[in-house]
Amino acid sequence: MTAELEGQLYCAQSRLAGAIKPVSAETLDPxxxxxxxxxxxxxxxxxxxxxxxxxxxSMVMFVDSKLSESGKALVEANDKIAIPLHEALQTQRSLIVSIEKRRGAYDADRLWVRGGKPDQDASASQRMVSVADERREIDYEQALTPSALAIKEQLQVFARNNRQLYAETRWLELLSLHGRENPYGSPWMRDKATQRENLELTLPMLVRHQHSRDGGKDDQKPQGPEHSIDDGLQKLAVYQDIRAMAQNAQHTSDFLWSAIAxxxxxxxxxxxxxxxxxxxxxxxxxxxxxxxxxxxxxxxxxxxxxxxxxxxxxxxxxxxxxxxxxxxxxxxxxxxxxxxxxxxxxxxxxxxxxxxxx
Structure with a gap:
């Protein structure tokens, strides 16, 4: 066997040993x-x-994605409700004003005697109470008409979507490290009391009642059915701010977390x-x-x-x-x-x- 063949043999044996079990003195060293x-x-x-x-x-990205999807769905749902609700509220306001005018003329005829002089007998106060009771009954009857019930249902859904969209938008802003709570300086977001008043519905709706801002009895004041119309229109105005905030937060969040992902x-x-x-x-x-x-x-x-x-x-x-x-x-x-x-x-x-x- 020549030296060249012997060298090739040893190399082949070394490769074979390494392939079978690459254990050497160095690897066996402690x-x-x-x-x-x-x-x-x-x-x-x-x-x-x-x-x-x-x-x-990954968790934040998952939560952010779900919040963004939910916010877009809420915006889409409220967009479909907003215009029909606005038209229904305006129609209901016209109906209430018309009823109030006819009722005012009717009450004047009942509270004044012939000759244009006020009724001075002892039953005048009782008749005024009966007139107030009749007005309250008419209000309740009007609040149970199909159009009024439809407005109540739409307002309830719209206000609920507003609250959920606002809460989810705040979370999106926190997760994306972006924005502040009141970027437009809207007065309804100045404090918790105004936020609650503009995000929650005033109950009962479309009837005459005593209303208090803080739920107490000290500052109660009478509210007519038209107050529910104003309250609904205010919810529509508030939705414009919430919608702008939500879309801004969604875009920023999508850009940030999409780049990270x-x-x-x-x-x-x-x-x-x-x-x-x-x-x-x-x-x-x-x-x-x-x-x-x-x-x-x-x-x-x-x-x-x-x-x-x-x-x-x-x-x-x-x-x-x-x-x-x-x-x-x-x-x-x-x-x-x-x-x-x-x-x-x-x-x-x-x-x-x-x-x-x-």
């Missing part, structure tokens, strides 16, 4: 095991820090997938006593850099595959970071198919 443990702790800390960043960001989170998920692979590989190498500190450190750093590149590129795709089966770009980024080699094999396959068709 220091190598300590290095593997240190590397495991280091990568575990990195994984924990990354998880602390990713999990809250497209350009930042895929990179973090790809790095998280790579860290999962590294920790799994460290456990396997430590158990088999095949950890080589210098080689592993170089390989792991290279894999981390590749994961950043893969995550950056994969964020540009909304859906990685066509058809019924689709996956989130963040999930694909994690899988690609964990299995870099199969991912690049897939890219090579796609590129080769493209060259073949060309």
């Amino acid at each position: 220091k190598s095991t300590e290095d593997a443990k240190k590397a495991t702790r280091r990568y575990f800390v990195l994984t924990s820090i990354l998880a602390v960043l990713i999990v809250p960001a 497209v350009y930042l989170l895929p990179v973090l998920y790809a790095v998280l997938g790579t860290l999962a692979f590294i920790l799994r590989d460290l456990c396997t190498r430590t158990r088999n006593q095949t950890y080589h500190a210098s080689h592993a450190q170089c390989a792991y750093c290279t894999r981390m850099i590749v994961a950043v590149i893969v995550g950056t590129v994969i964020g540009l795709f909304d859906k990685f595959m066509d058809g019924a089966i689709s996956a989130s770009p963040l999930a694909i980024a994690f899988v690609a970071g964990y299995a870099v080699d199969p991912f690049f094999a897939f890219i090579d396959h796609v590129a080769s198919v493209g060259r073949t068709r060309a």
Whole structure:
């Protein structure tokens, strides 16, 4: 056997031994095991820090998305109600004014005796009470007509949507670190009392009643059916402010979290997938006593850099595959970071198919 053949034989034996079980004197050294443990702790800390960043960001992005979708649905619902409600309120106001005019003329005829002199007998006060009772009964009858009931139902839905939209808009502003509570200087948002008065309905509706701003009895004052009309029109005016605030917050939130979801989170998920692979590989190498500190450190750093590149590129795709089966770009980024080699094999396959068709 010549020296050249002998050298080739030893090289082949070395490669065969490495393929079967890459254990060497260096990997069997106790220091190598300590290095593997240190590397495991280091990568575990990195994984924990990354998880602390990713999990809250993903939760906030999910909540923000749901709030934005809900806000858009509420705006769409109130937009459909606003114009018909405005027309119904104006029609109801005209009806109330007409009834009040006829009632005023009728009451004047009843409270004044013939000759234009006021009735001086003892029953005058009783007749005035009976007139007030009749007016109250007419108010209640008018409040139960189909048109009045429809207005009550629309106002109830409209005010409820206003309150929910305002609350969700405040959350969106907080999540997107944007805006302030009263960007337009609207007087109805000056304090909690005015907010409640303009977001909640005044009950009862479309009937004469005693109304107090704070719910007490000291400042009660009579309110006629027309007050409910004014209250409904005020709700429409308040909705314009809330709608503008909601759309502004939604646009800002969509821009901010879309940029994070497209350009930042895929990179973090790809790095998280790579860290999962590294920790799994460290456990396997430590158990088999095949950890080589210098080689592993170089390989792991290279894999981390590749994961950043893969995550950056994969964020540009909304859906990685066509058809019924689709996956989130963040999930694909994690899988690609964990299995870099199969991912690049897939890219090579796609590129080769493209060259073949060309």
